Amino acid sequence: MRVGFIGTGSMGSILIEAFIRSGALNPEHIVATNRTLAKAELLAEKYPGMQVARSSKEVTVGADLLFLCVKPSEYKAVIDEIQDHALPGQIVISITSPVLIRHLEELLPSKIAKIIPSITNFVLSGATLCIYGDRLTPEDKELLDNLFSHVSAPIRVSEQYTRISSDLSSCGPAFLAYFVQKFVEAAVDTTGISEEEATQLASEMTLGTGKLLTTGGFSPAQLQKRVAVPGGITAEGLRLMEKELCGVFYDLIRTTHSKYEEDLEKVEARFFGTKVD
Numbered sequence: 001m002r003v004g005f006i007g008t009g010s011m012g013s014i015l016i017e018a019f020i021r022s023g024a025l026n027p028e029h030i031v032a033t034n035r036t037l038a039k040a041e042l043l044a045e046k047y048p049g050m051q052v053a054r055s056s057k058e059v060t061v062g063a064d065l066l067f068l069c070v071k072p073s074e075y076k077a078v079i080d081e082i083q084d085h086a087l088p089g090q091i092v093i094s095i096t097s098p099v100l101i102r103h104l105e106e107l108l109p110s111k112i113a114k115i116i117p118s119i120t121n122f123v124l125s126g127a128t129l130c131i132y133g134d135r136l137t138p139e140d141k142e143l144l145d146n147l148f149s150h151v152s153a154p155i156r157v158s159e160q161y162t163r164i165s166s167d168l169s170s171c172g173p174a175f176l177a178y179f180v181q182k183f184v185e186a187a188v189d190t191t192g193i194s195e196e197e198a199t200q201l202a203s204e205m206t207l208g209t210g211k212l213l214t215t216g217g218f219s220p221a222q223l224q225k226r227v228a229v230p231g232g233i234t235a236e237g238l239r240l241m242e243k244e245l246c247g248v249f250y251d252l253i254r255t256t257h258s259k260y261e262e263d264l265e266k267v268e269a270r271f272f273g274t275k276v277d
């Protein structure tokens, strides 16, 4: 199998490294290109056998799977370059939410999947969101589920819920890391505990909490109830958080969705020349 990657920035390189480290792909399976070629060359130095191509066209020709790992604003240039070379038998995988399956199906003859990774895939953990276009066969879907199961829990979602699912799964690590950072900063400022020690404690806590919520059989509500004994210290803390933070999550979702709508409009304008206000 030949797996092509167009774009080896943050996400493209995380996916390549995770696939290789998990044993899902050998470097020999992979051919990649990047606008700044040095980034792809560095990866190839690290993983001998991986090939670097000088253009998106070169990656596309002969690829069974083709990953598009560029930002929404960069899609148009890539599609223009590969449009005449992509084939119906190939599977093209987009990893970005505001480029819709139907956008790519209109522009390419290939089978289209949208699979949204997460930085957590770097440590072979977290979810990947799998949205499959109608051109994929059941065998194609099984192939992709199987590939991504080496680096994540592949979860099939409806395209209608891509944005909210990405908020939870792909933006979530940044949001949670913000929570940890602020907790640590307050701990250091208030008590003088070292930043290193506080960060270690908060990070181990985050890992353990994740395990309890995934394999430990706890729901978020059950976990709070188990820790916060009535009249105890945690219960006091939770009462404060409920008062101060509850509305933040509604605002957060409104904010990410409004940025998504903006990106979607820009993508449609770039691809199809529709008017952007």
Ligand SMILES: NC(=O)c1ccc[n+]([C@@H]2O[C@H](COP(=O)([O-])OP(=O)(O)OC[C@H]3O[C@@H](n4cnc5c(N)ncnc54)[C@H](OP(=O)(O)O)[C@@H]3O)[C@@H](O)[C@H]2O)c1
Binding pocket: 006, 007, 008, 009, 010, 011, 012, 033, 034, 035, 036, 039, 056, 069, 070, 071, 072, 074, 077, 078, 095, 096, 097, 116, 117, 118, 119, 170
């Ligand atoms: N970051 C995340 O946690 C995350 C999670 C899920 C999904 N995503 C999605 O992944 C996509 C990529 O994000 P990212 O964080 O990886 O961005 P990034 O670090 O900016 O990577 C994009 C890469 O694409 C390259 N590129 C741009 N135009 C190109 C072209 N025409 N031909 C070849 N390569 C080209 C860029 O090259 P240069 O080196 O020249 O800039 C850059 O290395 C985004 O759409 C994002 O929504 C990201």
